Amino acid sequence: MDISSLHASLTDSSVASMNMLNEIASGYPEAVSFASGRPQEAFFDVALLHRYLDAYCYHLTDELGYDSREVAALLFQYGRTKGIIADLITRHLEHDEGIAADPESLVVTVGCQEAMFIVMRCLRASDRDVLLAISPVYVGLTGAARLADLPVWPVRSGPDGIDLEDLAAQARRARKAGLRPRACYAMPDFANPSGVSMTESTRRDLLTVAAQSDLLLLEDNPYGLFHHGPRPRTLKALDTRRQVIYLGSFAKIGFPGARVGYVIADQDVTGADGTTAPLAGHLSQIKSMVTVNTSPVAQALIGGKLLLNGCSLRAANRRETDSYVRNLRLLLDGLRDRFPDGSGVTWNTPAGGFFAVVTLPFPADDEALAYCAREHGVLWMPMSHFYVGDGGTYQARLACSQLSPDQITAGLDRFAAFVADKS
Numbered sequence: 057m058d059i060s061s062l063h064a065s066l067t068d069s070s071v072a073s074m075n076m077l078n079e080i081a082s083g084y085p086e087a088v089s090f091a092s093g094r095p096q097e098a099f100f101d102v103a104l105l106h107r108y109l110d111a112y113c114y115h116l117t118d119e120l121g122y123d124s125r126e127v128a129a130l131l132f133q134y135g136r137t138k139g140i141i142a143d144l145i146t147r148h149l150e151h152d153e154g155i156a157a158d159p160e161s162l163v164v165t166v167g168c169q170e171a172m173f174i175v176m177r178c179l180r181a182s183d184r185d186v187l188l189a190i191s192p193v194y195v196g197l198t199g200a201a202r203l204a205d206l207p208v209w210p211v212r213s214g215p216d217g218i219d220l221e222d223l224a225a226q227a228r229r230a231r232k233a234g235l236r237p238r239a240c241y242a243m244p245d246f247a248n249p250s251g252v253s254m255t256e257s258t259r260r261d262l263l264t265v266a267a268q269s270d271l272l273l274l275e276d277n278p279y280g281l282f283h284h285g286p287r288p289r290t291l292k293a294l295d296t297r298r299q300v301i302y303l304g305s306f307a308k309i310g311f312p313g314a315r316v317g318y319v320i321a322d323q324d325v326t327g328a329d330g331t332t333a334p335l336a337g338h339l340s341q342i343k344s345m346v347t348v349n350t351s352p353v354a355q356a357l358i359g360g361k362l363l364l365n366g367c368s369l370r371a372a373n374r375r376e377t378d379s380y381v382r383n384l385r386l387l388l389d390g391l392r393d394r395f396p397d398g399s400g401v402t403w404n405t406p407a408g409g410f411f412a413v414v415t416l417p418f419p420a421d422d423e424a425l426a427y428c429a430r431e432h433g434v435l436w437m438p439m440s441h442f443y444v445g446d447g448g449t450y451q452a453r454l455a456c457s458q459l460s461p462d463q464i465t466a467g468l469d470r471f472a473a474f475v476a477d478k479s
C-alpha cells in the first residue's frame with residue numbers, strides 16, 4: 057500500500073521533522089539535552105508505587121467500605137469510562153487551584169494528550185470548524201488536531217502571553233470566511249514552548265474577549281503548580297460563564313509514566329429531546345471508543361499519591377518546584393554570564409516553569425541543531441517546530457527541568473562554544 061492512501065498526518069512535514077529530531081537526540085546519548093521538558097528523575101522511587109497503591113486500597117476499604125473482592129474487581133476489571141478518581145482530583149483542584157468542579161463534569165484520560173484529542177474530536181463537527189491557538193503552540197496539540205482533522209489558526213502571543221486584539225480579529229476573520237472558530241487553546245502558566253505566563257488581569261481580559269467572540273477556551277495547565285509563591289488564578293477558577301474546558305495532567309508533577317490526565321467540561325449540551333447534560337458525558341462517549349477507560353491501576357497510583365498528600369500536589373511537589381526554580385535561575389544567570397550585551401544573543405526571562413527561549417544571530421534550524429549535537433554535544437529544540445506556518449526561525453527552546461546544576465553549567469559552556477563557532 058502507498059503512504060498517500062493513509063491519513064494525511066503521517067506525511068505531514070512536522071511529523072517528519074519531529075522524527076528527525078528524535079533521531080538526532082538518540083544519536084547523541086552523551087549530549088547535554090536542553091531539548092526535552094521531562095520532569096526531574098532524582099525523586100522517582102519504586103517504593104512509592106507500593107505506598108501509593110496501598111494508600112488507595114486503604115481508602116477504598118477503610119473509608120469507602122469496599123470488601124477485598126470489590127477492591128480486586130475495581131483494579132482488575134474494565135472500569136467506568138469517566139474514571140474512578142474524579143472525587144480525589146476535584147479535591148486537589150479545590151485545594152491547589154481554587155477550582156470548584158463537579159466530579160461528574162470530569163473525565164479521567166490517558167494523559168492530557170488523550171484529553172486534548174477527545175475534546176478536539178468532539179468540537180470538530182464539520183469541515184467548517186477551526187481551532188484558534190496561541191502561537192507558538194505545543195506540538196502535541198497541533199499533532200492531535202491533525203488527527204482530529206481540525207485546522208489550527210495561530211493567534212499572536214506577544215509579551216503578555218496573548219494579543220487579545222489578534223484573538224478577536226482571527227475569530228472575525230474565520231467567521232467572515234464562512235468558518236466556525238470553536239475555541240482558543242491557551243496555556244496561561246509557563247507556556248510550552250515560550251515559558252511566558254499571563255497576569256491575572258490578562259486572564260480576565262481573555263475571558264471577556266472570548267465571551268464577546270463567542271469562543272470556548274481550552275486551558276492546558278501542566279505547569280501551573282510550579283509557581284514559587286503567590287500565583288494568578290487559572291482561567292477555570294475565574295470562569296463564571298462555563299467558557300473554559302480545563303485540561304489537566306499528572307505528568308509534570310512527577311509521574312508521566314502513569315499516563316493519567318483529565319478534562320473538566322461542565323458546559324451544558326442540549327440533546328435532540330431538549331434535555332441538557334454536561335459536555336463531559338459526550339467526551340466520555342468518545343473516549344469509550346478510543347481507550348475504553350483509563351487504567352484503574354494507574355488511577356489508583358495517582359489516587360494514592362493524592363491521598364498521601366492531603367490532595368495537595370503543591371505540597372507534594374515542594375522539592376521538585378524548588379529544583380525547577382533553581383535550574384531556571386541557573387539557566388538564565390548562565391546565559392547572562394556567557395552572552396553579554398551586544399553579543400547578538402537575547403532570551404526571555406520566565407518567572408518559573410521548564411522553558412526559556414533564546415534568540416540567536418543565525419537560523420536555529422534543524423541543520424544547526426544537527427551540527428550543534430555532532431560538534432558540541434548539546435541539544436535544544438528549534439522553535440520553528442512550534443509555529444503553524446512561519447516563525448521562530450532564529451529561536452531555540454531551552455528546557456532545564458530534567459538536568460542537574462552541573463549539567464546546566466556544562467551544557468551552557470557547550471552552547472556558548474556552538475554560538476561562537478557559528479557567529
Ligand SMILES: Cc1ncc(COP(=O)(O)O)c(C=O)c1O
Nearest residue numbers: 167168169194248305306307317
Ligand atoms: C503543554 C502540554 N500539554 C500537555 C502535555 C501532555 O501531558 P500528558 O503527558 O499528561 O499527556 C504536555 C507534555 O509535555 C505539555 O507540555
